[in-house]
Amino acid sequence: MLIRAKFRKEKRLRYISHLQLLDTLRRAIRRADLPGKYSEGYNPTFNLSLSQPLPVGMPGGGEYLDLELTAEIRPEDFCRRLNGYLPRGIEILQGRLTENKLKSLQAVVDRARYLLLPPLNDDSRAEAVLQEFRNKKEIIVIRKRRNKSDRCYNLREMVHKIETAADGRWSFLVSTGSRGNVRPEEIVKGLQQIDSEIGEQPLINFYREGLYVSRPPKLLTPLADEIMEGE
Amino acid sequence: MTNVFSEIDDSLYQVESPERYIGREWNQIKKDWEETEIRTCLAFPDTYEIGMSHLGLKLLYHRLNQEEDILCERVFAPWTDMEKLLKKKGLHLYSLENKRELLDFDLLGFTLQYELSYTTILNMLNLGGLPLRSAERDNSHPLVIAGGAIVFNPEPLAPFIDLFYLGEAERDIIRLVRRYQELSDSGCSREQILRELSELPGIYVPSLYQPVYQQGNLESLKVEQGVKPRVSRQYIEDLDQAFYPTNFIVPYADIVHNRAVIEISRGCQRGCRFCAAGMSYRPARERSVETILNLAEGIISSTGYDEISLTSLSSMDYSRIEELVTRLADRFAGQNVSISLPSLRIDEFSLKIAREVQRVRRSGLTFAPEAGTQRLRNIINKGVREEDLFRAVRSAFESGWHRIKLYFMLGLPGEEEEDLAGITRLAKKTAEIGRQIRRETSRKMRRIEVQVNVSTFIPKPFTPFQWYEMESLRAIREKIEYLQQHLTGRSLSLDWNDPETSRLEALLARGDRRLAPVLEQVWQRGSRLEGWSEQVDYNRWQQVLKEFSLSVEDFFAGRETDAPLPWDHLYTGVDKDFLRQEWQRARSGKETPDCRWSACSSCGICGSPRSGLELARDKEEAASHAD
Numbered sequence: 001m002l003i004r005a006k007f008r009k010e011k012r013l014r015y016i017s018h019l020q021l022l023d024t025l026r027r028a029i030r031r032a033d034l035p036g037k038y039s040e041g042y043n044p045t046f047n048l049s050l051s052q053p054l055p056v057g058m059p060g061g062g063e064y065l066d067l068e069l070t071a072e073i074r075p076e077d078f079c080r081r082l083n084g085y086l087p088r089g090i091e092i093l094q095g096r097l098t099e100n101k102l103k104s105l106q107a108v109v110d111r112a113r114y115l116l117l118p119p120l121n122d123d124s125r126a127e128a129v130l131q132e133f134r135n136k137k138e139i140i141v142i143r144k145r146r147n148k149s150d151r152c153y154n155l156r157e158m159v160h161k162i163e164t165a166a167d168g169r170w171s172f173l174v175s176t177g178s179r180g181n182v183r184p185e186e187i188v189k190g191l192q193q194i195d196s197e198i199g200e201q202p203l204i205n206f207y208r209e210g211l212y213v214s215r216p217p218k219l220l221t222p223l224a225d226e227i228m229e230g231e
Numbered sequence: 232m233t234n235v236f237s238e239i240d241d242s243l244y245q246v247e248s249p250e251r252y253i254g255r256e257w258n259q260i261k262k263d264w265e266e267t268e269i270r271t272c273l274a275f276p277d278t279y280e281i282g283m284s285h286l287g288l289k290l291l292y293h294r295l296n297q298e299e300d301i302l303c304e305r306v307f308a309p310w311t312d313m314e315k316l317l318k319k320k321g322l323h324l325y326s327l328e329n330k331r332e333l334l335d336f337d338l339l340g341f342t343l344q345y346e347l348s349y350t351t352i353l354n355m356l357n358l359g360g361l362p363l364r365s366a367e368r369d370n371s372h373p374l375v376i377a378g379g380a381i382v383f384n385p386e387p388l389a390p391f392i393d394l395f396y397l398g399e400a401e402r403d404i405i406r407l408v409r410r411y412q413e414l415s416d417s418g419c420s421r422e423q424i425l426r427e428l429s430e431l432p433g434i435y436v437p438s439l440y441q442p443v444y445q446q447g448n449l450e451s452l453k454v455e456q457g458v459k460p461r462v463s464r465q466y467i468e469d470l471d472q473a474f475y476p477t478n479f480i481v482p483y484a485d486i487v488h489n490r491a492v493i494e495i496s497r498g499c500q501r502g503c504r505f506c507a508a509g510m511s512y513r514p515a516r517e518r519s520v521e522t523i524l525n526l527a528e529g530i531i532s533s534t535g536y537d538e539i540s541l542t543s544l545s546s547m548d549y550s551r552i553e554e555l556v557t558r559l560a561d562r563f564a565g566q567n568v569s570i571s572l573p574s575l576r577i578d579e580f581s582l583k584i585a586r587e588v589q590r591v592r593r594s595g596l597t598f599a600p601e602a603g604t605q606r607l608r609n610i611i612n613k614g615v616r617e618e619d620l621f622r623a624v625r626s627a628f629e630s631g632w633h634r635i636k637l638y639f640m641l642g643l644p645g646e647e648e649e650d651l652a653g654i655t656r657l658a659k660k661t662a663e664i665g666r667q668i669r670r671e672t673s674r675k676m677r678r679i680e681v682q683v684n685v686s687t688f689i690p691k692p693f694t695p696f697q698w699y700e701m702e703s704l705r706a707i708r709e710k711i712e713y714l715q716q717h718l719t720g721r722s723l724s725l726d727w728n729d730p731e732t733s734r735l736e737a738l739l740a741r742g743d744r745r746l747a748p749v750l751e752q753v754w755q756r757g758s759r760l761e762g763w764s765e766q767v768d769y770n771r772w773q774q775v776l777k778e779f780s781l782s783v784e785d786f787f788a789g790r791e792t793d794a795p796l797p798w799d800h801l802y803t804g805v806d807k808d809f810l811r812q813e814w815q816r817a818r819s820g821k822e823t824p825d826c827r828w829s830a831c832s833s834c835g836i837c838g839s840p841r842s843g844l845e846l847a848r849d850k851e852e853a854a855s856h857a858d
Contacts, residue, residue, distance in 0.1 A: 012240075015249040020483040027257070027481060027535030044567045045537075057244030085535070087257050204241050 001069040002102065003078055005095035006223060010059040013089030014204070018053035024090065025050075025065065031085040034078065037068040051105040051211050051222070052112070052176055055184070057203040062113075062210025064105050064222050072097065096223050100230030105222060111160065111212040112176035114184050115169040117205040119191065119198045123168065130162050130170065132194050139190045143183070155190045158182045160214075169207070173219075176211065235322050236330035242320070246312045250483045251279035254305075254327030257481040258533065260292070261328040262302040269301040269412050271338040272326050272373070276351035277762055279307040283480070284487035286494060286542065287379060287400075288342050293476035294401045301408060304328040304336075308351045308760060309358065317358060324358040333359030336373045337415070338408060341392070343379035346739035347732070347761040349388060349750055352377075354759040356391065363751060365393045365438060369421050374411055383464075383511055384692040384798040387739050387746035389437035393425060397433045397801060398465035399497075401474050407431060429458055433465035440800060442744055447785060449743060449795050463802045470497055470516035470845060477529030481536070490538035490571070491530040495523055495555070499544035500825050500844070502832065504612045504817050505601070505640065507691040508544055510810075511803040513836040514843035515548070515827060520555050527559060531568060539563070540571045547572075547581045548827070550848035556584050581623070596627050599638035602646075603653025609820045610645045612813075617657070624661050628668040634680040635661060640688040641710045642702030644817060651710055655717045658683045662722040679722045685714065687733035691740050692798045693805065695813035701737050701787035704730055731769040734783055735761070738772075741786045743797035749775050806835030 009021065016024065026046050029036045038044040047068040054060045075095035082092050102108070118126060133139070139156040158180050161173035174182035188201045213220045213227055220227055243249040254261075264270070273292055275282030282288060288305070295303035304326035309317060317324065323332040333339055339359075341352050353363055356375070362368050365375065377388065378396035385395045396407065410431065414424045429436040441453040454460050467473045475494070482489060498515040499508070518526075527539055539559065541549075549555065559570050572584065600615055602608045608615060624635055639654050658681050665679035687707050690696040707730045718725045739746065752775045753768075760766040776782055790796070792811050799807075809832070816823060823832050831840035 012253040012255050015243055015253050016483045017250070020250060020485070023485075023489075024257075024481075024483060030535035030537065031257075031532070038567055043569075056249065085257075087255055089255065202241075203244050 001072060001097060001099060002066055003069055003073070003075065003095050003097050004064060004066050004102070004105075004223060004228065005075070005079065006093045006221070007063050007065060007091060008059075008061045008093060009054060009063055009090050010061070011089045013087065014054070014057055014059040017056050018050070021090075022048065022050060024087065028082055028085040029067065032081045034067075034081060035069050035071040035073060037070045049104060049106070051109050054208055055203050058184070058206050058208060059204075060208040062208070062221070064109070064211060066102070066105055069097075094223065096228055098228050098230070100228065102228070102230055106177060108213050108227060109211045109222060110175060110177045110179055111173055111214050111219065112182075113171060113173045113209040113212070114187065115165055115171050115207045115209050116184075116187070116201060118168055118170060119188070119201055119205070120195065125195070126164060126168075126170065129191065129195050129198075130164065133159070133190065134162050136194075139193060141186045141189045141193075143186065155182065155186055159187070159190075171209070173212075234330065235325040235332060238320055239316065239322060242316060246316055247310060248279075248484060251307065252309070252313060252327075254330070256483060257535075258478045259328060259480055260296045260303070262296070264302070264329045264331065267300060267302040269298075269338075269408060270331075270336045271295055271301060271303045271340065271408060272306055272331075272333060272336040273303060274306045274333075274339055274341045274352075274355055275308070275344075276341060276348035276355060277308050277344075277760065278310060279482070280484050280486040281762070282307045282342070283482045283484070285342060285344060286492055287344075289476065289479060290401050290474070291340070291404060292480075293478065294404060294474050295408070297474075298405060301405075302328075304331070306333060306355070306359075308355055311760070311766075314354075314358065314759075323360045324355060333361060333373065338411060339373040339375050341375070341377040341379075343377050343381045343385065343388075345762060346381060346736045347767070349739055350754040350758040351760055351762075352388065353391060353751060353754040357754075364390050366390070368393070370415060370424075374421075374424070376407075380508065381740065383507075383801055383803055384740060384742075385435070385437070386442075386743045386797045387750055389744050390747045391750075392437065393421075394428060395435040395437065396465075397435055397462055397803075399467050400465075402465050402467050403431075403433070407434065426458075433463065435462040435801065442797065444745065449797055451795065452800055454800070461800055461802050464511070464804050466512075466804070467497070467516070468843070468845070471519050471522050471847075475518075475526055477526060478533045479530060481534050488540060489536075490540050491527065491534060491536040492540050492542055493523055493526050493530065494518070494543060495541045495546060495549050496543040499548065500827050501545065501548070501614065502612050502813070502823050502825060502834075503601075504610075504695040504813055505643065505688060505691075507694055510694050510805055512544065513803075513805060513834060514845070516843075516845040517549060517551075517847040519847050520551050520558060523555060524558060524562060527562070531563070531566070537567055538569045538571060547584070550827075550846040552584060596632045596634070597636040597638065598623065600657060601638065601640050602643060603639065603650040603655075603657060606820060607643060607646060607650045607653070609822050610817050611643055612817070612822055614822060614824070620657065621660065621664060625664050625668065628665045628676075628679070629672075631674070631676070633665070633669075633677040634682065635665070636682045636684060637661065639683065639685045641685050641707055642688040644696060644699045645820075648713075651713050652717070654683065654685070654714065658718060658723055659720060662720070666722060680724065681722050682724050682726060683714070683718060684726045684728075685711065686728040687730045687737075689733060689737040689740055692796070693803050693810070695810045695817055697741075697796065697810065698790045698792050698814055700789035701734070701741070704734060707733075729764065729767075732761075732764065732767050734787075735767065735769060735772055738783050738786050741797075743786075745779070745781060746786075749779055749781065752778070804836045806833075809834040 036046040049066045051064040078095050079092040138154050140152050141155045143151045158175040163171040165171045184206045191198045292303050295301050306326045375393045377392045378400050425436045439455045439458045443450045496517040498512040500515045503509050601613045662681040669676045690699045711727050826832050837843035
């Protein structure tokens with residue numbers, strides 16, 4: 001038995017790291033006395049896994065967790081009980097139970113949507129910049145890699161949808177995960193190639209709205225029926 | 232008053248470990264600022280991770296917040312990057328709960344945990360917007376108090392702190408806070424308030440005591456009329472009944488002790504003559520097994536921790552340790568909670584307990600013989616025999632440990648070359664025992680490692696060695712070199728604490744008020760966070776001392792036992808005559824046994840012999856007799 005749940009990590013809690021988030025969730029599950037299943041071995045710990053890490057400082061509204069269970073629990077109860085033991089800033093939004101064998105979150109999630117606060121003072125140019133981004137076939141950016149040489153890649157082919165959100169933020173649906181990954185700061189580098197007036201954008205100007213699974217022509221969430229039915 | 236956090240929130244991604252500065256951990260207590268009458272803040276002069284590993288701070292935090300009309304918040308020293316950010320934004324240091332500037336509080340309490348944090352205290356006062364010196368502050372500023380493990384010689388800090396609390400503050404911190412509020416409500420001046428507060432037991436107001444120096448020596452102490460000439464340490468008599476929280480804050484950061492910490496006993500009577508804590512935390516007091524089990528239950532369910540750590544100065548001396556460990560292990564077996572014992576003694580019994588727990592990490596085990604020969608161990612009263620050590624390490628290797636750390640001190644009174652040779656001999660023999668067991672065992676065992684760690688002995692106040700001199704830097708360096716040359720071979724490694732840093736620690740531990748302007752000056756030139764090796768600048772200290780016509784050596788000389796000491800007006804409860812007698816016995820190589828298992832040694836802490844001791848074993852026996 002496994003529960004997959006969607007959660008958000010926002011406000012001050014955007015400043016805790018991925019590992020700290022894992023510890024926070026584990027302890028909250030213990031406090032809430034939820035039927036999490038422990039791993040075997042010398043240092044037993046919950047079989048809990050998360051979707052792709054958020055950079056420290058960036059809030060996220062559609063993050064996911066998988067937790068193996070030893071007993072069935074109604075997803076609403078799971079969310080309610082766990083939320084009662086989580087610090088403000090992390091909230092479990094919804095969950096689904098399954099007996100099926102699922103691919104891990106990090107293996108299945110391949111899309112992320114980032115919202116960026118408008119980086120130009122003059123909003124009237126927003127649409128032009130975004131249109132130019134869309135029209136390009138190739139936007140080459142340099143990726144800095146730790147302990148490795150820099151690498152160039154075509155950002156454009158990993159940006160799948162470019163829009164303006166209702167609140168004016170710029171929205172980018174990009175590849176994420178092991179089969180191709182766009183870093184938020186690389187989106188900025190791409191934008192700067194189109195409009196040199198766009199300055200550096202701190203991570204906190206971004207918001208990771210959600211993580212998705214691409215099943216062309218559909219874009220699914222990790223909680224969608226097609227995904228929860230297993231492979 | 233500004234809302235500091237809203238101005239810095241969006242910039243925190245620029246600093247390392249921003250979670251240090253956000254608060255909002257599970258179990259944090261954030262009270263309504265406007266609705267709460269008395270506002271206090273506990274300040275720890277080091278980073279969040281270090282401060283949140285400190286039990287005393289948490290005890291006081293929860294004790295103060297237990298009172299409905301008092302709020303207590305926390306502040307830690309910002310790392311250098313955060314200090315820069317605060318300054319760049321023109322902001323003051325703020326508390327983690329309500330994010331208020333330190334200036335907004337009625338009372339600010341610093342923890343004195345180690346001497347090298349003194350410059351950080353000055354830095355925090357400054358970052359908080361407070362004048363450094365007590366004399367420059369008035370009722371518009373919070374009352375600045377301090378206390379903790381090293382409060383017994385607070386003299387170098389005297390001009391900066393309004394009052395010190397000597398002893399275990401959870402005993403009457405509430406009384407102090409309420410009295411202060413009463414006095415400031417009645418419109419008294421800061422001076423009057425301090426004078427009144429000085430009447431409370433355990434309260435030391437340094438401005439009411441003026442040392443007189445003569446030719447570089449302390450001559451006497453002028454005490455203002457009507458002020459008590461001697462301040463006595465306060466302590467909890469019945470630890471079992473004493474306050475202990477269960478709703479501990481659960482930090483996000485991976486702090487040193489991110490687990491359920493239960494203090495099973497306080498004080499130690501072993502009487503190691505170098506140990507300041509062993510002398511100044513007497514008498515030994517224990518919590519009962521029942522109380523500890525209840526606390527464990529409460530902490531585990533409130534925090535969600537999966538590890539319980541039993542802490543005390545010497546856990547193995549707990550009179551019911553076997554029963555305690557067994558019952559804890561039974562109780563939590565089904566909940567995947569492990570138990571750890573941080574301070575193991577050198578004997579087989581300790582290992583038996585460790586095996587029983589079966590969750591003590593197998594990677595390394597630490598033993599502290601402290602000295603290389605029996606002669607020197609007698610001098611320091613470390614009641615460990617060589618046979619004990621070898622039997623214990625044998626047992627440890629046989630139980631599967633492969634790495635053993637051995638701790639020693641250099642510069643102890645009476646130390647000679649044979650003692651250094653003794654260190655290498657003990658280490659080599661330990662390695663040999665390990666290798667032999669590894670050869671003969673059928674089990675898979677990792678390579679044997681014996682790590683020797685040496686540190687410079689510091690003759691600390693209120694120990695029998697307080698009259699002894701601090702060894703010169705050259706002599707210590709030569710001893711380290713000797714060990715480097717002789718402690719070679721398979722499975723052996725040597726590590727040492729920086730002797731210059733030890734000298735700074737000694738300087739502040741043994742120093743007097745002449746060091747206050749020195750402290751201020753080194754801080755001004757950039758010293759802070761000196762508990763971190765990369766932040767210590769020994770040369771800067773030497774330079775500043777020179778400018779004040781002082782030197783480190785001025786504070787390191789040996790003293791006659793009748794010469795006045797800078798801390799003579801403070802009293803830990805252990806008599807100076809006992810310390811003199813112990814110093815005498817040390818010099819003739821005589822041991823003094825632990826009074827828990829032998830006769831009273833008349834240290835002065837108990838009214839009548841052994842009456843202050845409070846052991847779980849005795850209590851149970853008393854209870855069973857009553858039945």
